[in-house]
Structure formats: C-alpha cells, structure tokens
Amino acid sequence: MAGIYIHIPFCKQACSYCDFHFSTNQKLRKPVIDALCLEIEMRQSEICEPPSTLYFGGGSPSILDSQQLNQIFRSLSNAFDLSELKEVTLESNPDDHSDEKLALWKSLGINRLSIGIQSFIDRDLKLMNRAHNAQDAQLCVQKARDAGFEKVTLDLIYGIPNQTSVEWRSNIQRAIDLNPQHISAYCLTVEEKTALHHQLVKGEISEKDDEIIEQEYLTLHHMLSKAGYEHYEISNFGKPAHLASHNANYWKGLAYIGFGPSAHSFDGAQKRSWNISNNAQYIKAVNSGGQFLDEETLSAEDRSNEQIMTGLRRSKGFDLEQLPKEHALWVQQNINKLDDQLKACIWQNERHVGIHPENWLLADAVIREIMIDS
Numbered sequence: 343m344a345g346i347y348i349h350i351p352f353c354k355q356a357c358s359y360c361d362f363h364f365s366t367n368q369k370l371r372k373p374v375i376d377a378l379c380l381e382i383e384m385r386q387s388e389i390c391e392p393p394s395t396l397y398f399g400g401g402s403p404s405i406l407d408s409q410q411l412n413q414i415f416r417s418l419s420n421a422f423d424l425s426e427l428k429e430v431t432l433e434s435n436p437d438d439h440s441d442e443k444l445a446l447w448k449s450l451g452i453n454r455l456s457i458g459i460q461s462f463i464d465r466d467l468k469l470m471n472r473a474h475n476a477q478d479a480q481l482c483v484q485k486a487r488d489a490g491f492e493k494v495t496l497d498l499i500y501g502i503p504n505q506t507s508v509e510w511r512s513n514i515q516r517a518i519d520l521n522p523q524h525i526s527a528y529c530l531t532v533e534e535k536t537a538l539h540h541q542l543v544k545g546e547i548s549e550k551d552d553e554i555i556e557q558e559y560l561t562l563h564h565m566l567s568k569a570g571y572e573h574y575e576i577s578n579f580g581k582p583a584h585l586a587s588h589n590a591n592y593w594k595g596l597a598y599i600g601f602g603p604s605a606h607s608f609d610g611a612q613k614r615s616w617n618i619s620n621n622a623q624y625i626k627a628v629n630s631g632g633q634f635l636d637e638e639t640l641s642a643e644d645r646s647n648e649q650i651m652t653g654l655r656r657s658k659g660f661d662l663e664q665l666p667k668e669h670a671l672w673v674q675q676n677i678n679k680l681d682d683q684l685k686a687c688i689w690q691n692e693r694h695v696g697i698h699p700e701n702w703l704l705a706d707a708v709i710r711e712i713m714i715d716s
C-alpha cells in the first residue's frame with residue numbers, strides 16, 4: 343500500500359480561484375471528522391500492508407484543532423500499522439503557523455509541511471482572497487523550521503492577473519531564498535462558478551495571454567533548475583533526495599486509499615472510487631451504513647492511457663514495455679504520426695517516451711494525439 347489520503351473539507355475563507363471541495367461553514371466540522379473516523383474504521387480491511395505515506399489535504403487541514411487532529415490520528419493508529427510511515431504531510435496555510443499548532447503537528451509525527459504561500463505580494467493575495475498576507479508568507483517557513491520541521495514544500499501560483507514579470511521573478515527568488523527542499527507551482531486557471539470567473543465576466547480582471555503564461559513557466563523552470571531543483575513533474579521541483587513520495591506514488595499507479603468527503607482511492611490494479619463531494623450527504627451516508635462512494639473499473643486501455651498521461655508530465659516519461667504489447671505498438675504508431683511541432687516536444691529512448699520540461703505546457707496536446715482509443 344502506497345499511501346493514505348485524508349481530505350479535510352473546511353477553509354477559513356474561499357480563495358477566489360478555488361473549485362476544490364470545501365466549506366467555509368464550520369458547523370459540520372465535528373460531524374465530518376466523526377464520520378471520517380468511522381469511515382477509517384469501516385474500511386480498515388482494504389489495507390493489507392503498512393502504508394508508507396500519509397497526506398492531509400483539503401480544504402485546509404491546518405484549520406483543525408488539537409482535539410480533531412488527535413482524534414483522526416487515534417483512528418488511523420487503531421486501524422492501521424503506521425510503523426512504516428516515511429512521509430507524513432500536512433497542507434498548511436501561512437496564517438495557521440502559530441507556535442501551538444506547529445508544536446501539535448510535530449508531536450503527532452507530521453514530518454513535512456506543504457505550505458500554500460502562492461505569492462509574497464499583498465495585492466496578489468488580496469485578489470485571490472487568501473487568508474494570509476505577505477508578512478505571513480515571508481515568516482511561515484522560519485517558524486516551521488524553528489518548530490523542528492526539516493521538510494518543507496512551498497506552493498506558488500503563476501499567471502496571476504496584473505502581476506508583472508519582474509514581480510513573478512521576485513516571487514520565485516523569494517521562494518528560493520527560503521531554501522525549501524521542494525516547490526510546487528501551478529498556473530492560475532479560471533474555473534466556472536468561482537469568484538474569479540465572476541470578476542472575469544464583469545470585466546474587473548483579464549486573463550493573461552498564453553505567451554505570457556509560457557514565459558512565466560519558462561522563467562520558473564530556468565530559475566529553479568539553476569538553483570538546484572530538479573524539475574521532475576510539470577508542477578513539481580525538488581532538491582535531490584527530496585522529491586515528494588506521496589504524489590509520486592499516485593503517478594506510479596500504486597494503491598492508495600482516501601478518507602473524507604470527495605477523497606479518491608485506487609486499488610493499484612483496476613478499481614478506482616471516489617467519496618461523495620457533499621459534507622452533509624457524506625455524514626448521513628457514513629453514519630447510516632449507506633453508499634458514500636462511487637466506483638469504476640478501469641479497462642486495460644484506461645490503465646495504459648493513465649500511464650501515458652502521468653508519464654508525459656514527468657521527467658522520467660512512460661515505459662513502453664509496461665504497456666500491453668498491442669498498446670505499445672498503437673502508441674508508437676501515434677508518435678510516428680505527430681506533426682513536426684509536437685514531435686519536437688518529445689524524446690524517446692529504447693523503452694521510454696517523455697516530453698522535454700520546456701515543452702510541458704504542450705503536454706495536453708501531445709497526450710491527445712498519443713493516447714489510445716478506449
């Protein structure tokens with residue numbers, strides 16, 4: 343078993359770009375945690391081997407108080423053998439880095455913080471309606487280190503409206519100066535039904551052009567590579583020996599189990615499932631012994647396509663020999679038919695096929711052409 347994922351669907355306030363499953367109404371926090379612990383108990387037989395990673399995501403797991411986090415850890419250790427856990431990550435927001443919370447996380451065995459900094463500029467943070475300010479962003483890493491956290495990963499966002507290229511470079515440099523072992527950077531996308539989309543429709547902001555986004559991505563790639571970070575996945579950069587294990591296991595197609603509303607699970611072979619993305623319905627279904635998840639069985643084509651999709655976003659690419667023979671042949675034919683522009687984006691050796699990191703923004707177009715029909 344690769345890993346356990348815990349989804350905490352609560353946040354202090356709604357970031358303007360976010361379309362994850364979360365609620366800012368804290369009334370259901372206790373019943374959701376109770377149901378999540380019951381789900382852990384009910385599904386304990388699904389894990390046969392000790393997990394190697396544990397990941398608290400959301401939402402904002404750093405919002406939880408001591409009682410709630412202790413309750414979840416008690417349920418996990420009653421249900422599973424946690425003795426082989428190597429990486430225990432908690433997503434934290436800079437404004438939650440109080441001395442008390444940091445000490446609590448450390449005492450529970452959390453050994454890696456994924457900090458949602460996003461930008462060091464107050465104007466950007468205000469635009470995105472983040473709960474923290476530039477000062478929190480600047481101080482949170484040192485606070486984490488003072489509390490004994492050696493492994494820290496920072497999240498940044500590029501493509502932010504009104505942010506200049508000089509400001510983007512300065513954001514990257516400030517992240518480098520904080521010397522985290524790992525950095526993730528995502529492009530701001532405007533999803534429907536978000537506050538950002540509303541602002542866009544009203545003409546209050548405008549999206550950045552694709553050429554500017556590409557420039558920002560290339561600046562990120564070059565600056566972080568020069569600073570010693572390996573660009574090992576489209577959105578992820580790590581110092582040697584500090585690549586993220588939990589997410590890497592997803593990309594390798596290993597088994598994982600997810601608890602909490604909207605959490606996904608995969609048996610490492612064919613079965614994928616996802617929990618209800620509604621807090622009240624999740625509580626009701628778990629407590630009444632009802633259906634709280636949907637599942638699907640992946641076909642051989644689906645599995646091959648997943649390997650292609652995740653592989654083409656990673657520096658290692660995908661392994662043709664791990665695909666069924668007829669799929670490998672099909673994929674090779676598709677590669678041979680690529681037009682010159684897309685062909686120039688990829689590399690291929692005896693077994694592996696990948697995309698050069700500088701071309702990863704074209705990954706979707708390459709994947710569409712290479713994937714096999716299912």
Ligand code: SF4
Binds near residue numbers: 356357400
């Ligand atoms: S803190 Fe994270 S999950 Fe919560 S609203 Fe902001 S981006 Fe979304």
